[in-house]
Amino acid sequence: MATILGIESTCDETSAAICIDGKIHSNVIATQQVHEQYGGVIPELASRVHQQNIIPTVELSIQNAKIHKNDIDAVAFSRGPGLMGSLLVGTSFAKAFALAKKIPLMDINHMQAHILAHFIEAPKPSFPFLCLTVSGGHTQIVLVKDYFDMQLIGTTLDDAAGEAFDKTAKIIGLPYPGGPLIDRHARLGSPDRFPFPKPNIPGFDISFSGLKTSILYFLQDQTRQDPAFIQENIQDICASVQSRIVRILLDKLEKAATHLNIREVAIAGGVSANSGLRTELKALGEKKNWNIYIPKFEYCTDNAAMIAIAGYHKFLNQDFCGQDIAPLTRWSI
Ligand code: KG4
Ligand code: ZN
Numbered sequence: 001m002a003t004i005l006g007i008e009s010t011c012d013e014t015s016a017a018i019c020i021d022g023k024i025h026s027n028v029i030a031t032q033q034v035h036e037q038y039g040g041v042i043p044e045l046a047s048r049v050h051q052q053n054i055i056p057t058v059e060l061s062i063q064n065a066k067i068h069k070n071d072i073d074a075v076a077f078s079r080g081p082g083l084m085g086s087l088l089v090g091t092s093f094a095k096a097f098a099l100a101k102k103i104p105l106m107d108i109n110h111m112q113a114h115i116l117a118h119f120i121e122a123p124k125p126s127f128p129f130l131c132l133t134v135s136g137g138h139t140q141i142v143l144v145k146d147y148f149d150m151q152l153i154g155t156t157l158d159d160a161a162g163e164a165f166d167k168t169a170k171i172i173g174l175p176y177p178g179g180p181l182i183d184r185h186a187r188l189g190s191p192d193r194f195p196f197p198k199p200n201i202p203g204f205d206i207s208f209s210g211l212k213t214s215i216l217y218f219l220q221d222q223t224r225q226d227p228a229f230i231q232e233n234i235q236d237i238c239a240s241v242q243s244r245i246v247r248i249l250l251d252k253l254e255k256a257a258t259h260l261n262i263r264e265v266a267i268a269g270g271v272s273a274n275s276g277l278r279t280e281l282k283a284l285g286e287k288k289n290w291n292i293y294i295p296k297f298e299y300c301t302d303n304a305a306m307i308a309i310a311g312y313h314k315f316l317n318q319d320f321c322g323q324d325i326a327p328l329t330r331w332s333i
Pocket of ligand 2: 114269301302
């Protein structure tokens, strides 16, 4: 029996989860509302809220799993990449807990954990598979050879996919994080109404900065002529932006899968909750005869279940770290 406590605190979610023998028994997520009014995460505020939330979040995860804290065999925590102040809270808590209970500690790469969320429940992909990881800070096409053997095939040269959603949302006056709100408006709009440009980037890398600029200029021009333009066309604007972002991502994913001759294809990270991306990936998977893997909504955005499951696989390898471990704001996959 292995009972793992997982801790996540890279950005603006404080989360704790309990994994027993590879099964998730609790996954508590405290999302920080304080950033909404600023249009983005304020690091100093994030770390303070993590400090307030960490103990009640862990206590609730233990309670929900119906275990006692003495039943925990090891602690896994997000070591990075993320915001230093936020990471310090989760890392310090995990280290203190492991020290007090005299149990092993496991450092987890947050971007690997997004991918390993696919091993929480069936259907689980088989190795090697290709994963498009799309979050607020990262956009990566990753060849996953084994649980902890991953190779970066392509990445964004500028903004992440989540940033493309969030920055567009800010331009049109929606609060942070704007991705889910764009998704909601897009469902009622026409994706072909405003044809935004497609970047021409060689290889498997991706760029969103040109798209972001063209959206900004387009909306500035239109509102100069008609101040109510955004309000009157919000559904079509969101649908057009979303379909362009999804096309950019899926074109590169298709190119990489074809090049590597891989038919096991997954998506992960916060933006994999996007309904347009999920629908279009299903259609592409059918066309290309791929086996596709799409995480449950609760395992797309930041959560500790993915940290706990990654910790479980490290535990099986007896791959532990020492108390001298420090967080990493940047950490390649
Ligand atoms: O993985 P995540 O929770 O945190 C990071 O590690 O960054 O991803 C957060 C990102 C935000 O940019 C948010 O707007 C985006 O995921 N997101 C979405 C949706 N749900 C979350 N973007 C588009 N459509 C959604 N439904
Ligand atoms: Zn994340």
